[in-house]
Amino acid sequence: MSLYRDEGVVLRTQKLGEADRIITLLTRRHGRVRAVAKGVRRTTSRFGARLEPFMLVDVQLALGRSLDVVVQAETLAPYAGPLMGDYARYTAGTAMLETAERLTDEEREPAVQQYLLLVGGLRALAGGEHDPTLVLDAFLLRSLAVAGFAPSFAACAGCGVGGPHRFFSVPTGGMVCPGCRPPGSSAPSPESVRLLGALLTGAWDVADASAVGPRREASGLTAAFLAWHLERGLRSLRHVERV
Amino acid sequence: MYEGVVQDLIDELGRLPGVGPKGAQRIAFYLLAADPTDVRRLADVLVLVKDKVRFCATCGNVAEEEHCRICRDPRRDPAVLCVVEEPKDVVAIERTREYRGRYHVLGGAISPIDGIGPDDLRVRELMTRLADGAVRELILATDPNLEGEATATYLARLVKPMGLRVTRLASGLPVGGDLEYADEVTLGRAFEGRRLLDA
Numbered sequence: 001m002s003l004y005r006d007e008g009v010v011l012r013t014q015k016l017g018e019a020d021r022i023i024t025l026l027t028r029r030h031g032r033v034r035a036v037a038k039g040v041r042r043t044t045s046r047f048g049a050r051l052e053p054f055m056l057v058d059v060q061l062a063l064g065r066s067l068d069v070v071v072q073a074e075t076l077a078p079y080a081g082p083l084m085g086d087y088a089r090y091t092a093g094t095a096m097l098e099t100a101e102r103l104t105d106e107e108r109e110p111a112v113q114q115y116l117l118l119v120g121g122l123r124a125l126a127g128g129e130h131d132p133t134l135v136l137d138a139f140l141l142r143s144l145a146v147a148g149f150a151p152s153f154a155a156c157a158g159c160g161v162g163g164p165h166r167f168f169s170v171p172t173g174g175m176v177c178p179g180c181r182p183p184g185s186s187a188p189s190p191e192s193v194r195l196l197g198a199l200l201t202g203a204w205d206v207a208d209a210s211a212v213g214p215r216r217e218a219s220g221l222t223a224a225f226l227a228w229h230l231e232r233g234l235r236s237l238r239h240v241e242r243v
Numbered sequence: 244m245y246e247g248v249v250q251d252l253i254d255e256l257g258r259l260p261g262v263g264p265k266g267a268q269r270i271a272f273y274l275l276a277a278d279p280t281d282v283r284r285l286a287d288v289l290v291l292v293k294d295k296v297r298f299c300a301t302c303g304n305v306a307e308e309e310h311c312r313i314c315r316d317p318r319r320d321p322a323v324l325c326v327v328e329e330p331k332d333v334v335a336i337e338r339t340r341e342y343r344g345r346y347h348v349l350g351g352a353i354s355p356i357d358g359i360g361p362d363d364l365r366v367r368e369l370m371t372r373l374a375d376g377a378v379r380e381l382i383l384a385t386d387p388n389l390e391g392e393a394t395a396t397y398l399a400r401l402v403k404p405m406g407l408r409v410t411r412l413a414s415g416l417p418v419g420g421d422l423e424y425a426d427e428v429t430l431g432r433a434f435e436g437r438r439l440l441d442a
Contacts, residue, residue: 046424048424048429050427053356054389084389086396088433094355235356
């Protein structure tokens with residue numbers, strides 16, 4: 001039995017048989033991994049709450065043919081605790097987990113940046129320093145950037161000419177100049193565009209000071225951008241509780 | 244591949260949860276070799292269960308009439324309502340013989356990642372039941388996992404303006420377990436919910 005050890009975030013759990021679960025983890029060194037946790041649904045399970053979604057764990061896994069097997073698990077950060085007690089943070093967090101899962105297509109393909117981004121996002125969400133929807137939108141934009149779909153909120157996404165520009169086009173990749181503007185482009189408010197730029201770069205002072213209207217518009221544009229690149233929307237996004 | 248009806252039986256059995264192709268084959272050949280009376284009894288029960296069993300119009304539990312046995316029982320306390328995820332949770336709580344109130348079965352837990360939100364559960368029906376003011380205590384007995392806790396949090400917030408006493412089942416160390424194997428979340432909960440020993 002070949003064993004390996006890694007740290008990872010539990011993305012999803014699915015029931016298997018009488019008392020087992022299939023755990024999907026995003027690990028630091030092995031990318032997305034699916035493993036069986038035996039007997040985890042029993043109240044006397046030694047894994048207990050360690051293998052619930054949002055938990056950051058140090059795991060030892062036995063290599064399997066299609067699914068690995070969880071041998072040991074130790075908690076590194078119990079992010080599930082603060083998130084399950086706050087519905088807005090819980091729904092935002094599940095959208096983050098689903099995004100991380102969807103953007104790591106290949107199993108066992110290392111995705112260190114995506115992993116670090118997710119851990120940072122969950123830490124921010126659990127810490128409660130910022131509004132959960134802002135943390136979620138910042139995570140979604142940066143996840144897309146890590147995956148190679150970075151939106152442009154300053155220079156024109158079509159020809160690269162410096163901004164600010166007025167129009168936003170999802171297929172072109174962000175703000176566009178009048179010359180590159182395709183039919184169907186939207187014209188978001190300058191405050192929303194400033195907020196999107198702040199979320200992408202991590203300018204939290206700008207993001208925290210934003211008003212409700214621009215936040216809603218920025219969330220809508222982020223969701224449209226994400227749906228375009230993922231080819232279908234996130235299931236959890238429509239359940240996210242927004243202000 | 245087997246011929247005709249044998250393969251049809253294996254295919255149908257293979258669609259059941261937890262039954263794989265090998266298991267389906269084993270059950271099919273067991274049924275072929277079994278006494279015809281036993282097989283007919285099984286077939287009759289399968290048909291009967293689909294014809295007779297429905298969900299209780301009040302609580303959502305499985306019932307053979309419009310209302311389930313518990314909702315029809317006048318001895319059950321109508322002032323206490325226990326919210327559970329599935330009908331099998333009702334059976335688990337009934338086995339304790341500790342609870343004499345009524346139930347409300349949600350039909351699952353909120354799980355956005357699986358596309359299940361509050362509108363997909365029997366939350367609206369719960370709010371309708373609470374509206375007449377007869378219920379004084381709401382016990383949230385959803386599973387002690389992430390989805391169950393989030394569902395309990397959502398419901399507690401939703402019913403807060405009604406001024407009910409809202410309680411959650413205690414979590415902590417399982418009877419018969421070892422303390423050294425307890426995870427941090429469970430042990431933390433056990434400390435939070437520690438009680439005074441009146442020796």
